[in-house]
Amino acid sequence: MIPEIGHYALVLALGLALIQATVPLYGTIKRDESLMRLASSTAVMQLVFAAGSFAALTACYVTSDFSVANVFENSHSMMPLIYKFTSVWGNHEGSMLLWVLILALFGGSVAAFGNNLPVTLKANVLAVQAWIACSFYFFILLTSNPFLRLARPPLEGRDLNPILQDPGLAIHPPLLYLGYVGFSIAFSFAIAALIEGRIDAAWARWVRPWTLAAWMFLTVGIAMGSYWAYYELGWGGFWFWDPVENASLMPWLAGTALLHSAVVMEKRNALKIWTVLLAILAFSLSLIGTFLVRSGVLTSVHAFAEDPSRGVFILGILVLFIGGGLSLFAWRAPLLKQGGLFAPVSREGALVFNNLFLTTACLTVFVGTLYPLALEAFNGEKISVGAPFFNLTFAPLFIPLMFAMPFGTLLAWKRGDLLGVAQRLMAAFAAGIAAIALTLVATGTQHVLAPFGIGLAFFVIVGALVDIAERIALFRAPLKASWSRMRGLPRSAWGTAIAHAGVAVTLIGITGAATWGTERIVAMKEGQTITLSGYALTFDGMVQRSGPNFRVLAGKFTLREGGSVIGIMEPSKRTFGARGMTTTEAALLSRGVSQLYLSLGDVNGDGTVAIRFYYKPLVLLIWLGAVVMALGGALSLSDRRLRVGAPKPAAKAANSAPDLQPAE
DSSP, X not given: OHHHHHHHHHHHHHHHXXXXXXXXXXXXXXXXXXXXXXXXXXXXXXXXXXXXXXHXXXXXXXXXXXXXXXXXXXXOTTSOHHHHHHTTTSSHHHHHHHHHHHHHHHHHHHHHHOTTSOHHHHHHHHHHHHHHHHHHHHHHHHHOOTTOBOSSOOSSOOOOOGGGOSTHHHHHHHHHHHXXXXXXXXXXXXXXXXXXXXXXXXHHHHHHHHHHHHHHHHHHHHHHHHHHHHHHSSSOOSOOOOHHHHHHHHHHHHHHHHHHHHHHHHHHSOOHHHHHXXXXXXXXXXXXXXXXXXXXXXXXTTOOOOOHXXXXXXXXXXXXXXXXXXXXXXXXXXXXOOOOOOOSSSHHHHHHHHHHHHHHHHHHHHHHHHHHHHHHHHHOOOOOOOHHHHHHHTHHHHHHHHHHHHXXXXXXXXXXXXXXXXXXXXXXXXXXXXXXXXXXXXXXXXXXXXXXXXXXXXXXXXXXXXXXXXXXTTTTSOHHHHHHHHHHSOHHHHHHHHHHHHHHHHHHHXXXXXXXXXXXXXXXXXXXXXXXXXXXXXXXXXXXXXXXSOEEEEEEEEEEETXXXXXXXOOEEEEETTTTEEEEEOEEEEETTEEXXXXXXXXXXXXXXXXXXXXXXXXXXXXXXXXXXXXXXXXXXXXXXHHHOOOOOOHHHHTSOOSBSOOO
């Protein structure tokens, strides 16, 4: 009965989405406010029924109802409860249900908290959001129904994919989806504004909180996925330029560019056309990522290798929304009035520079990811574009971007003084040079470029502090006055400084782990000891034990430093009988922000066991930096000025001609 309730709730959610997609639009045409306000109530009710459908599928998993085909294929009665929950989205059908739930959640949130929006804009936004929801409801019901019953229910399920039975996968997909799907709101705002023909600074103020929320979730989601791959796959790497990894990175880059361009539009009423285009592209790249994961065109540890017919359906959704959005943009954008002018050396100019490099980096990843697929589709030739390409093309774009970061926040709007800003950044320059010198002394000259990476990171961190110091007039005003200024400083200013510092922290982690990391791959006998970077690792023997739905073969190793025992490391292999699969569980031991990493290989016939032993200096800073970035975003989002939205325009502005007129 529960599966039927879930299926019926999904059908009702589709019906409500169809009403939400059509009636409010008709209301905007007829200027009928009562019809336009219907968008809010239907959006909230759609969320209720989507949540009910998801809850029904969750109940099927928790109770191990193997009469439901989806539960039989992806669950097991002996799985821990947490993995019964994560199994809900650990498969294609369930993850698509999570997708539409989050889509409905964002629509319902706009309906509930968007009271400051003009009635017409709100109706159009929710209508566009509903059209997106309709397409995915149809996709689920026609090709990916998670509630299909089996005629003869089996006694036991086939188990969840073993590599997904990990706490990281309880968090990673929902966070990633909140980011992916969250950009749909920016897309809906862009399409709604193009339909209405009014795009101004107020629009930028309204769209920025939703974009920032999506960006925060996507940032943490990508970081969690990176950490999961690092410790679960046993390879010791944090980023592999996997096509599905790239699929999440591309909307993140576009969303970062959108956040910065929206600031220019809000403050200076400039970059209107570009900002709207970025809002369309950010969600378009999310849809492309969905297509890559679910079409069957990729083979990846992250991908759902599904029936290609589903890929054709998603391809149709791509054509509809990406093609339709870009076509509407091409039609309406030339009619938008130009915004304010600014000098190249200004804060606006710095943000344009930021957008140029971010979008170029995004294009680089896009080409490197899709070119092999396109080439194979056209002539059947298979090529591989891997880490060397991305490292040589992507990484250099971020060096000038990070160098310009402290300058951008200190430059004045409209026209800035580059020399004056450079003088104010002397402390940051000094910190960067000192970091380079100390790194060279500590590590030697074997890796010449790495110290410059550390120096650049410290330049950005101190530059963020200089920005705060300048805002509160530190050392230029009495301490009491500076303290008063600091207390009154907008949270968005603190959030910007913290987020920029987070990027630098991640750079330090990447530089340290990639440059000074060491490794040993050996076959060890029981009682044997090896050394690595001042640490001694002794193999104490193998241990077997049983888990709830798997068997464990673990190696026990004693780790010493300077003759003293500092920890026991137990890497293992888990064998899942239902799936007939074996996974690797690495053992990690943290030393400050560095880690020792031990991965277990095969047991050889002579009794030796193969191991991978890594020392990863500063590696934890990679993910700590991402958390700091997200915290900066959260602090900005907590700024009431950002959440409340733009003030109502003055009478003169309100009576002025709308933006939709020939460009000057």
